[in-house]
Amino acid sequence: MLEMFEYDFMQRAFIAGMIIATLASISGTFVVLRRYSMISETLAHSALVGVAVGLVAGFNPLWMAVLVAIISAWLIEYLRSEFSLYSDAVLAILLSGSLAIAVIIVSLGGAFNNSLFSYLFGSILSVSIEDVYTISIFGTIALTSLLLFSKELYFIAYDEEVAKVSGIxxxxxxxLLVSVVAVIIALSIRVVGSLLIGALMVIPTISALQFKVxxxxxxIISLVIALLSVGSGMTLSFYFSLPSGATIVLCVLTIFIVSLLINRK
Known part of the structure; x- marks a missing residue:
């Protein structure tokens, strides 16, 4: 089993994967408690627009993904708060619109190739040492920002109106929350893929909630589930030549089913 770590690309993939699992599971807890689970899918599709622009224009796709995801996150929160739109309606509009824009940009630029495919479904082969550094630096900043205001964010998730009255x-x-989630999602699409990152952010938390603790x-349980899923998924991906993102998601789904069976009473 340890022979896969003889390869540099697997070392990079595991480091990036463990960081992403940590970021996704912790931020996902706040997202799920806010009943905002679909924001992960929406921002993942928005990040795909950044990837498409980067591939067509010759910019770094990862940096463009982060930029577009943050702008989309701000737009979602602005529309929700200023125009009193339902959250799910705003997310549905941005999700479909972002995907349409990404497909048009790529088709016009002729960049619909393996590079984009790796961002759609994830690829352990595509993780470079620069990606690891980027994920580590910005992931640390995002996680620190989240943990500094964890009590306030939990209070808001519990009752937003009471939190306003309390002076928060x-x-x-x-x-801040949607910005952090946007950064984490944009950083994650290299390993997990834009079409699958939502599962890694949401399902571990839903599985952990089954224990009612x-x-x-x-x-903590969500974090353990995410780390176990990424580790198992990447191992299976290496030995059976499977897509890394899809394999990770299948692992986390398996753990979710087990958590349901354990807590069915």
Missing amino acids: KVRLLNF GFLKTI
Whole structure:
């Protein structure tokens, strides 16, 4: 089993994967508690627009994905708060619109190739040492920002109106949360893929919630599930020549089913 670590690309993939699992599971807890699960899918499709622009224009696709994802996150929060639109409606509009724009850009630029395919479904072969550094640096910043305001974000998730009355800057923290989620998703699409990252962010938290053990323990269980899923998924991907992103998601789905069976009573 350890022979796969003889390859540099597997070392890079495991480092990036473990970082992404940590970021996705912790941020996913706040997202799920806010009943905002679909934002991960929406921002993943928005990040795909950045990837398409990067591939066509010759920019770094990862940096463009981060930029477009953040702008989309701000737009989602602005539309939700300023125009009193339903959250699911805003997410549905941005999700379909982003995917349409990405497909048009790529088709016009003639860049619909293996590079884009790796961003759609993830590819352990595509993770470079520069990607590992980028994921590590910006992932640390995103996670630190999330943990610094974890109590306030949990309060907002519990009751947003009471949080406003209590003097918490709800709007600012909402923008912070969606910005952090946008960065994490954009960083993750290299390994997991834009079409699958939502599962890694949401399913571990839903699995952990089945144990009904409280906020902090839920985060810990979610983190363990995400790390186990990424580790197992990448191992199976290497030995059976399977797509890394899809294999990781199947692993996390398996753990979810097990959690349902364990807690069915």
